[in-house]
Amino acid sequence: MHLPRWGSVLEGLPQVPTVLIVDDLDLNRRLLKAMLKTAPYRLLEAKRASAALAMLAREKVDLVVVDLVMPEMSGPDFCRLLKTDRKTQLIPILMVTSVQGAENEITGIESGADDFLIKPLKPNLVRTHIRSMLRNKALIDSLEEAETILFALAQAVEHRDKYTGMHCERLATYSIALGQALGLNRQDLLALYRGGYLHDIGKISVPDAILFKRGLLTDQEWQTMRQHTIRGEEICKPMKTLASVMPIIRSHHERWDGTGYPDGLRGEDIPLLARILQVADIYDALTTARPYKPAFSHEHALEIMHEEAGRGWRDPELVPLFAEVTRKSGDPEMPVWPGEGTMQQSLDNMRRELAK
Numbered sequence: 555m556h557l558p559r560w561g562s563v564l565e566g567l568p569q570v571p572t573v574l575i576v577d578d579l580d581l582n583r584r585l586l587k588a589m590l591k592t593a594p595y596r597l598l599e600a601k602r603a604s605a606a607l608a609m610l611a612r613e614k615v616d617l618v619v620v621d622l623v624m625p626e627m628s629g630p631d632f633c634r635l636l637k638t639d640r641k642t643q644l645i646p647i648l649m650v651t652s653v654q655g656a657e658n659e660i661t662g663i664e665s666g667a668d669d670f671l672i673k674p675l676k677p678n679l680v681r682t683h684i685r686s687m688l689r690n691k692a693l694i695d696s697l698e699e700a701e702t703i704l705f706a707l708a709q710a711v712e713h714r715d716k717y718t719g720m721h722c723e724r725l726a727t728y729s730i731a732l733g734q735a736l737g738l739n740r741q742d743l744l745a746l747y748r749g750g751y752l753h754d755i756g757k758i759s760v761p762d763a764i765l766f767k768r769g770l771l772t773d774q775e776w777q778t779m780r781q782h783t784i785r786g787e788e789i790c791k792p793m794k795t796l797a798s799v800m801p802i803i804r805s806h807h808e809r810w811d812g813t814g815y816p817d818g819l820r821g822e823d824i825p826l827l828a829r830i831l832q833v834a835d836i837y838d839a840l841t842t843a844r845p846y847k848p849a850f851s852h853e854h855a856l857e858i859m860h861e862e863a864g865r866g867w868r869d870p871e872l873v874p875l876f877a878e879v880t881r882k883s884g885d886p887e888m889p890v891w892p893g894e895g896t897m898q899q900s901l902d903n904m905r906r907e908l909a910k
C-alpha cells in the first residue's frame with residue numbers, strides 16, 4: 555500500500571502570505587503591487603476602509619499596508635479598529651504616508667501600526683520591511699498553534715475523567731478570585747488562569763487503570779500518580795511563554811507542613827501561585843460529585859478546608875481568605891475574569907500577551 559510521506563503532504567499546503575493593500579488612490583496601490591510582485595505574495599486590494607474590513611472578515615490576511623490619509627476613515631482609525639478586534643489584532647500593519655513629520659509617525663505608531671514608511675517609497679525598503687513583518691507574523695502563528703495544541707491536550711486530559719467536566723474553568727475562576735483578593739498583578743492572574751487549565755497536563759502519562767481506580771492505590775501506583783507534576787512541567791517547559799505557570803504545574807500538590815510532593819517543600823517555600831491553585835482545586839473537588847463521594851455544600855467544603863489548614867496541610871492564611879472571597883461574592887462561581895471564562899478566552903488572553 556502506498557502511504558504519502560508527511561513531508562511531501564505538508565509541502566503541498568499553500569503557504570503564500572496574503573498582503574492587503576488599503577489605499578483610495580489607484581496609482582498608489584498599483585505602485586505597491588509592482589514593488590511586491592517579485593515576491594510570492596497573494597495581493598488583495600481595497601479602495602476604502604469598509605471594503606478592507608469586509609475582506610478581512612472573509613479572508614485570512616497576513617499583513618495590511620494602509621495609507622495614513624483616507625477619505626472614509628483615517629489610517630490611524632482603521633488601525634485602531636483592527637488592533638482592538640480579537641480576530642484581526644495580530645495582523646501586522648505597515649502604515650505609509652506622503653505627509654512628512656514626526657507627529658504623523660507618532661500618531662501612526664500609537665494607533666497600533668507596527669511599522670511606518672514615508673513616501674516616496676523605495677522598493678527595496680518596502681520589500682525588506684514587509685518580509686521582516688511577515689517573518690514575525692509567522693512566528694506568532696506558530697506559537698499560537700503550539701499553545702493551542704497544548705491547551706487542547708490539557709482539555710483532552712480533563713475530558714478523560716468525565717466526572718470533572720468544566721473543572722479547569724472553575725479552577726481558573728476560583729484562583730483568580732483569590733489572586734485578586736491578594737492584589738496580584740495581571741501577569742500572575744494570567745498565570746493562574748493558564749494554570750487552571752494546564753496544572754494536570756502531566757496526567758496524560760498516568761494510565762487509566764491508575765487514574766480511574768476506585769479502590770486505594772498501591773505504593774507503586776501512587777508513585778506513578780505523583781509523577782504527573784514532574785511530567786507536566788517537562789511537557790510545558792519548552793514553551794517560554796508558560797514560564798510563569800511552571801511553578802503551579804510542579805508544586806500544586808505540595809503541603810504547607812512539607813508532607814506533599816514532588817519536592818516536599820514547606821510553607822512559603824511553596825510558590826504562592828501553586829498554593830492558590832491548590833486551595834481552588836480542593837474546593838472544587840469537595841463541591842463536585844466524584845465516583846467515591848457526593849458533592850458537598852459550600853459550607854461543608856469550607857469546614858473541611860479549615861480542618862485541613864488546622865492539620866497543617868494548607869496555607870493557614872489562604873483558606874480563610876478564600877472563605878472570605880466566596881462569602882463576599884455570595885456566589886463562588888462568579889465570573890471574575892472578563893468574558894465568559896471559556897477556553898477560547900484563555901487562548902485570546904495568551905495571544906494578547908504574545909502580541910505585546
Ligand SMILES: [Fe+2]
Pocket residue numbers: 753754782806807
Ligand atoms: Fe494534580
